[in-house]
Each structure stands twice: as structure tokens, then as C-alpha cells.
Amino acid sequence: MTAQAIDFNLSADLKNDLKQWRTRALGTGIAGTVLCAIGLIVNPFQFYRSYLWSYVLVVGLSVGPLAWLMLQYVTGGAWGVVIRRPCEAAARTLPLVAVMFLPIVIGMHNLYDWSRPQAVAASALLQHKQPYLNVPFFLLRAAVYFGGWLFLSWFFNRWSVVEDREGPAVAHRKMAFLAGPGILFWGFSVTFMSVDWVLSLDPQWFSTMFGLLFIASQALTSMAFLITLMVLLSYRRPMSEVLTPRHLHDLGKFLLALVMVWAYFSFSQFLIIWAGNLPEEIPWYLARLNGGWQYVALALVIGHFALPFALLLSRDLKRNFKLLAGIAVFILCMRFVDLYWIVAPDFRKESFGLSWLDFTAPMGLVGLWLWYFLTQLEKRPLMPLGDPQLEETLAHGRE
Secondary structure, three states, rough: OOOHHOOOOOOHHHHHHHHHHHHHHHHHHHHHHHHHHHHHOOOHHHHHHHHHHHHHHHHHHHHHHHHHHHHHHHOHHHHHOOOOOOOHHHHOHHHHHHHOOHHHOHHHHOOOOOHHHHHHHOHHHHHOOOOOOOOOHHHHHHHHHHHHHHHHHHHHHHHHHHHHOOOOHHHHHHHHHHHHHHHHHHHHHHHHHHHHHHHHHHHOOOOHHHHHHHHHHHHHHHHHHHHHHHHHHHOOOOOHHOOHHHHHHHHHHOOOOOEEEEHHHHHHHHHHHHOOHHHOOHHHHHHOOOOOOHHHHHHHHHHHHHHHHHOOOHHHHOOOHHHHHHHHHHHHHHHHHHHHHHHHHHHOOOOOOOOOOHHHHHHHHHHHHHHHHHHHHOOOOOOOOOOOHHHHHHOOOOO
């Protein structure tokens, strides 16, 4: 099979499917947003708390695929060519994600003790950390993160269009040249982002593993989403003529590896802090292992690691489109649970609890993000026409 024999533009059936998916996503997003607006009026404190952990997941859905895109330019391989267009479309949602950051800016004083002058004045620790944890510097760092992500998204999408039009001679070299530094920026920006937006909710606690944990989490979230999307696209042309079980097997191996990496970082952080038993570190875990939160932690051990790990060991399962997609969706659900377990106990230290805003906030954010993502996905052919590895990708699994 050659590239000339396939029309990589969206088929009429797929366009109709995307239209239906967009409509449902937009409806869900609008409904969630309206309910969140009501929640903001009724209980603003809970609104900002629910919004924060939901927003962190949406950031992973946009920035994670950007990292996969850059990794493919560094390493090559058929696995990256088949997901390149979805990764580019996800990266193009970053302007929307940047706008979604505004409620966190507005609600900073409801989220972070270090942003309230009276709290800083009453705490020697907050005064010690004030050179870093202060509102202007926090906003400046956020601007740097978004500025870097938006530039990388613009650069790779722009030169991808040039590559389709003029061939890979110049464009592919430019993208490969920037991909290495881009991955380094992604790693550092996600690390500092996790410290700024999540770890600083409890400024008395710290962990040197926290940034690595969020890097692995973003990669896992985005890969699970990409696998789910590729399986859905595989039922219609052109992806029904492109995707083979071997493509999904390659992506499934990434998913297995990331499940193990997430578990390794999570357990390493727990083991080091628990064994150290220092009063400035251990309370973070005490809050998450008591008052009902221990059952959420157990669910994460089983559902976020043990079960996916055992299933993904199977070679046949990773080549079965429906089963692999089912595991990917399950992992996405567990990503919501993990982020809730990390963020919510900082506000509910006494016992486990759920608010209706913990359901409407992800509904609104993910619904609107999915609508915009699907709008972007439809704008270009589903395979990169000028990629030098396109023919190799089409032959992958058909040898």
C-alpha cells in the first residue's frame, strides 16, 4: 500500500461522526459551565477548588500531546506518524487552555495561603518562601509556561503545513532541530507548573519527586486519550486503511511503560517521605491515608496500576482495538481520581467528601476542550502528507 493510493482527507462518514461528537461535547461543556457558574455564586470556595484539579487534567490533554509530537521528531518511528495529526490538533487548543486559566488567577486568594497578605504576615514559613511564592512572580511564571507552549505549538503546526506543501527537505530538519530543546522546556515547565499550581496549595510540604510525577502523569493522560481517539477513528476512512494492530501494539507498549513509571514515581515519593517520618513532610500523606481518603488511595493502587499493568502485559490485548481502548478509557477515569486525591485533601483534611461541583467542573472544562479539539482535528488530513516516514508507516504491520 502506498500513500498515493489513499485519500487521507476525512471521509464523509467520519465528518458526520465528528460533527455528532462535537455537538455532544459542546452540549456537555455548556451544561457544565452553566452549573459551574451557579456554583461560583452559591459556593465560590468550592468552585475554585473543583476547577483547579479539573483544569490540571485539561492542561495535560493539550501539553502532553505536544511532548509526544516533539519526541517523535527526535526519535522517529511509525508510532508517532499515526498520532501526529491528533497531537498537532491537541496542541492548537492551547489558546483556549490559556483562557481557561483566568478563573484560577481570579480565585487565587481562595486557593493559595501565600497569596493572602494576612496569612503571610502570620507565618514565618510563608515569609521565608515569599521571594518565590508571591502573586506577581506566580503570574510571570505562568506567562512563561504558556508563552513557551504556545510558541512550540505554533512552530510545529506551521512547519507541518510547510512540509505537506513543499516536502520534508527543510521543514522536517527545522522541526527535528527544535524538538530536543522543546522537550527540555516541557519537562522544566511541567515541573515548575506542578509546584506552582498544586504543590504550593500546602506551602509547608515539599517533594523532589513531585515534578517527575506530573511529567509521567501528563504523558500517561495524553497517551490514553490518543489511543482512545485512534481506535474511534479506525472505524472510518482514512484511518481504517492506515491503522494496523501493530500500530496499536506500539502505542499500548507506551501505555504499559507509563503505568509502571507513574507507579514507580508515586511509590518512591511515598516510601522516601514515610521512611523519613519528618514532621514537615509526613502530614501530607497522613491527610490522604485517613478519614476515608485511604480507600481512594487503595483504588488508585488497584485501578491505576495493578489492573492496567496486569492486562497490558498481554501482547494480544494490546493488538485488540476495543480492549486496548477500554483500558485507555479506564486509565483516563483513574487520572481524574488521582488528581482529585492529590488536590482535594488540602481543602478537606478532616474526611473524604465530594461536591456536585467536582462533577460539573470537569464536565464543563473537558466538554469545551473536546469540542475545540475536534474542530481543530477536522481542519487537516489525518496523516502528514509530507512526512518522510509516511510510506514506512503505511507498511508497518503489513510486511
